[in-house]
Amino acid sequence: MASVLLVDDDVEALAAWSASCAADGFEVRSASDGQSALKMFIESPVDVVVADWRMPVMSGSELCHRLRTLPGLADVAFVLVSGEPSPPAFVSYDGFLRKPVDGQILLTTIRRLLADRVTHREQQRGKTT
Numbered sequence: 158m159a160s161v162l163l164v165d166d167d168v169e170a171l172a173a174w175s176a177s178c179a180a181d182g183f184e185v186r187s188a189s190d191g192q193s194a195l196k197m198f199i200e201s202p203v204d205v206v207v208a209d210w211r212m213p214v215m216s217g218s219e220l221c222h223r224l225r226t227l228p229g230l231a232d233v234a235f236v237l238v239s240g241e242p243s244p245p246a247f248v249s250y251d252g253f254l255r256k257p258v259d260g261q262i263l264l265t266t267i268r269r270l271l272a273d274r275v276t277h278r279e280q281q282r283g284k285t286t
Contacts, residue, residue, distance in 0.1 A: 159271055160184040164194040164208035164217065165238070170256070174207065177260035178267070191215030195223055202230050204274070205267050209256075210239035218248040225249050234270035236263075 161183045165171045171187050178185045186203060188194035192215040194208065206224065208217035215223075221235050236252040237244060244253035251273075252266045 158182060158184050159205070159267075160186065160203040161205045161207060161267060162194055162198060162203040163187045164189070164191060164206065164212070164220065166190060166209065166212045170209070170258070173260065174258065174263060177263055181264050183267070191217060191220035191223075194220055198224060198230070198233075199227070202233065205234040205236065205270060207236040207238060207263065207267070210237055210241060210245065218245055221248050221250050232274070234267075234274055236266055236270070 161178050163171055163174045163178065163185065164187070166189050175185050175187055186197055188197055190212050191208065194206070195215065198206065208220050210217045217237050221237060224233055224235065225231050235250045236254060237248060237250040238254045238256055238258055240256040244250070251270050254262065254266060
């Protein structure tokens with residue numbers, strides 16, 4: 158079962174994302190800020206992180222940056238979510254969704270990123286053999 162860490166300070170958005178992901182069979186963890194999410198991720202990494210861009214304590218963009226610098230864990234799929242019209246150019250995320258996020262679009266994005274990761278790993282294995 159694939160795991161997802163959902164991060165948003167908007168309780169209603171977090172509940173909706175969690176319900177959609179759980180109903181689709183994902184193991185779901187959630188946090189209300191980037192700092193809590195980073196701690197959770199370090200203790201138990203997940204396959205995909207979905208985080209709001211603007212949050213108190215630590216933003217989604219800062220969380221993404223910090224995850225990308227963790228040795229051996231930097232290849233986690235990361236989806237940045239925001240009400241802003243365009244994504245920040247300075248963040249190395251894998252997907253960007255505008256709020257409000259439709260549950261089916263969220264699930265489609267997560268599944269696509271997981272499939273991309275599997276394909277990438279298989280290609281890497283093929284290069285080393």
